[in-house]
Structure formats: C-alpha cells, structure tokens
Amino acid sequence: MFMQEMDWRPLILSIRVAIIATVVVTCLGVPLTRLMARREFWGKDFLEAAITLPMVLPPSVVGYGLLMLIGKNGLLGKTLAELGLTLVFTWYAAVIASTVVAFPLMYQSAKAAFKSVDVNLEKAARTLGASEMRIFFTVTLPLAWPGILAGLVLTFARALGEFGATLMVAGNIPGQTQTIPTAIYFAVESGKNVMAKTLVAVITVFSFCVIFWINRWAKKQKY
Amino acid sequence: MLEVSLTKRLWHFTLDVQLRVANQILILLGPSGSGKTTILQILAGLLNPDEGFIKLNDRIIYSSSKKINSSPQARNIGYLFQNYALFPHMTVRQNVSYGLKCQNKKQGESTVDPVKILDSFGIGHLIDRYPGQLSGGEKQRVALARALVVEPELLLLDEPFSALDKNTKISLRQEVKKLHKHWQIPFILVTHDEEDAQILGDITISLENGQCVGNSLKVVVAS
Numbered sequence: 086m087f088m089q090e091m092d093w094r095p096l097i098l099s100i101r102v103a104i105i106a107t108v109v110v111t112c113l114g115v116p117l118t119r120l121m122a123r124r125e126f127w128g129k130d131f132l133e134a135a136i137t138l139p140m141v142l143p144p145s146v147v148g149y150g151l152l153m154l155i156g157k158n159g160l161l162g163k164t165l166a167e168l169g170l171t172l173v174f175t176w177y178a179a180v181i182a183s184t185v186v187a188f189p190l191m192y193q194s195a196k197a198a199f200k201s202v203d204v205n206l207e208k209a210a211r212t213l214g215a216s217e218m219r220i221f222f223t224v225t226l227p228l229a230w231p232g233i234l235a236g237l238v239l240t241f242a243r244a245l246g247e248f249g250a251t252l253m254v255a256g257n258i259p260g261q262t263q264t265i266p267t268a269i270y271f272a273v274e275s276g277k278n279v280m281a282k283t284l285v286a287v288i289t290v291f292s293f294c295v296i297f298w299i300n301r302w303a304k305k306q307k308y
Numbered sequence: 309m310l311e312v313s314l315t316k317r318l319w320h321f322t323l324d325v326q327l328r329v330a331n332q333i334l335i336l337l338g339p340s341g342s343g344k345t346t347i348l349q350i351l352a353g354l355l356n357p358d359e360g361f362i363k364l365n366d367r368i369i370y371s372s373s374k375k376i377n378s379s380p381q382a383r384n385i386g387y388l389f390q391n392y393a394l395f396p397h398m399t400v401r402q403n404v405s406y407g408l409k410c411q412n413k414k415q416g417e418s419t420v421d422p423v424k425i426l427d428s429f430g431i432g433h434l435i436d437r438y439p440g441q442l443s444g445g446e447k448q449r450v451a452l453a454r455a456l457v458v459e460p461e462l463l464l465l466d467e468p469f470s471a472l473d474k475n476t477k478i479s480l481r482q483e484v485k486k487l488h489k490h491w492q493i494p495f496i497l498v499t500h501d502e503e504d505a506q507i508l509g510d511i512t513i514s515l516e517n518g519q520c521v522g523n524s525l526k527v528v529v530a531s
Binding site: 203205206208209210211212213214215216219223224227228 | 349352353354379380381382383384385386387389391393395396397406407410411454455458
C-alpha cells in the first residue's frame, strides 16, 4: 500500500543527472584547471571569475541566464531549435543546470589540489626522461587525486541537490524532469507528507553513505 | 666533458658562466641567492639562458646561435634536488625504476639493475618503503640511485648534504666520492659549505667573489 503510493522516478532521475553532471564536470574541469593552474595567458582572471560566478549567484539567476542561452528563443536554443532539438523542459536541461552550478566546486578543489603538487617532482620526472603526458598521469594526477576526489564529492552532492536553476530550465514534469529536490518541494506544497519524508530520508542516507565511504577510502591512502 | 658558455639576466645581476669540466667534481660555492641553483637548472634544461651554448660529450644540447634547445628529457643529465624530490606516492623501487620505464630501451639493454644499485648503496632492505618512511640520509641515497640508474652523462647535485646531520654528511661525502670514481662522469655540486669543497672538489668556483666584482658573475675554468 505504502510502496504503491511512492513514486521512485525522481530518485532514479536525480542520480542519473548527478552522475552525468559529475562526469562532465570532471572531464572538462580537471584538464581546464590543470591548464589554468600552471599557465598565464591574457584574460585568465576574467575566465576564472566567469567560471566561479555560478557558485555565488542565486540559482534563479543562473537559471534565468541558462534560459536566455538554451531557451526556445535563446542564443543557442534558437539554432538548436532549427535543427529540431529542444533542451528546455527535458532532463538534459537538468544535467546542464547541475553541471554549470557544480563546476566551480570542482574548479576550486582541483585548482588547490594541482597547486599543492611540488613542481620539483615534475622537474625531477623531466630530468629522468618522462614525457609531459607521462608526468601528468604518473606524478601530478596521483598526487592531486585526494583534492580532485573532494571536488568530485562536492560536485556530485551539489548536482544531486540542485533545485533553483533546474526548476527554471527543466521544470517539474513528473517522470520526465522531476528530480528529488523538486519532488520534495511539490510534495510538501500539495500535502503529500509521506512522499516528502521518504525522499528526504533516502537522499540524506544516500548522501551520508557516499561521503562516509569516500572519507574512509581517502584515509586508507598509504603516503 | 662538459663545455658551457652562457649568460642570463637575473633580478639583480647577470649570470655569466664559462665552464669546462672533464670527468671531475666541480664545486660551485656561494651563499644562497648567488645563482648556483639557477646554473644547475639551466644545465638541466629546466630554465632557459638568454644566450650561449652547452656542449656535453660532443653533443650540443643548447645553442642560442644555432637555435638548439634540447628538452630536459633528451639531455641525459642527472639532477639531485635539494629536497630530494622523491615521488611520495611511489615505493623506493618504483622511484628508482621510474627513469628506466621512461626510456624506451629494450629488455636487457640497460646495464644498471635498480635492485643492484640500491644494494650497493646499502639500502636494498628499504626497497618496498615509501619516502615518508625514510631518514634524510636514506632519502639522499634513494635520490642518488634514481638519478644514476638511467646512466646520465653528467650529474648535478643541489646542496646534497645541507639537510643532513654531521655524521651522515661525512659518510655521504665519501659515498659521493666513491660514486664519482665508479661512474666517471662530471659531477657539479652546488653548496654553501666550504668543507664540501675542501673534501670533494677537484675544482672549486666561488660565486661570491664574482658577484662582488661589478655586480656580475664571471665563472671561468679551464681544466
């Protein structure tokens, strides 16, 4: 009886959105951060401020900005619409919103992680004949890994909890774009307390377990 | 045989280096800030001079007039960093083998066995330890083994004994002397300790004096 009332689709969608957003943020963020951490170029400060901005802006502002970009009449949305693609009010838009909002968290963590790696270690690897690619994968990345992992956890948590921007660009379509945070909000609004409480419990326990496990894992590192 | 002639403008003086070293131990003696480490980094290819040339055993590895600038990877110069720069996430064995794995030598082509070299340094029993579990003297020996295992044509040592206690210092000086006899390549050792120069130096160049005269360094050696 209780189980029949429960709609588990927001949970599945939320996890899917959070995982994809985390993968995108990691694949884009780690190389970009690495480039920015060791190189000076024109406009670097400007780019850095732009990347970090979604962290401090209200999510509704980010959501509105995204609507102007990928909305039906948006800068990018118009071109995509001509190609027959719509992003707004699909779960892809939820992924985009989570990615943009969580990106600064990865950027900040990875930046600090790369900066903490002693440049002399990379220099030593160079004098031993290691190519730059090899140095990155055998020295820099393994040593920066704990910081990047912290960024990964923060990114995932932020993506999972994303509410404001997601609601604006993806909406609240049950079974299609409804994620846990939006489902909780609308369950409370419409007096479905069982639903709200269950989702709150599930997300709290799940998030706790992820962070607990990763902390334990990081502690086990030998050096 | 190493032949060097180069200049580099630094913050408050111009480094002007003329060197000719056969298979000897050359000591660069001077206080911190006199440009000693800069010279080593230029020789290793980690820093670029303004102009000049570096010739190592009939191989021109840097020449501003011929626009030659070999990468640090291609120079085959061993570098012992002041803080040893051992990879903290790798065991002693992995540290020492690191350079060998970077060279695309076929099996059996390398004449130096990492295990044998560690045994000859009296640290064979530490092979599975991490650098964090080693004393200063042990780290020093591992770093020496790591630099020598790739059979460099020149070994640069940056303040190799400064972080060690007196007894370790005395025994490591003797080991470096023995190593030099065994390897028959030029060693360039940077130090601020006159005792190092007296005990180890075939040739000693004092950078302090050069700096006092006319605010520029003139290092001239003929062997």
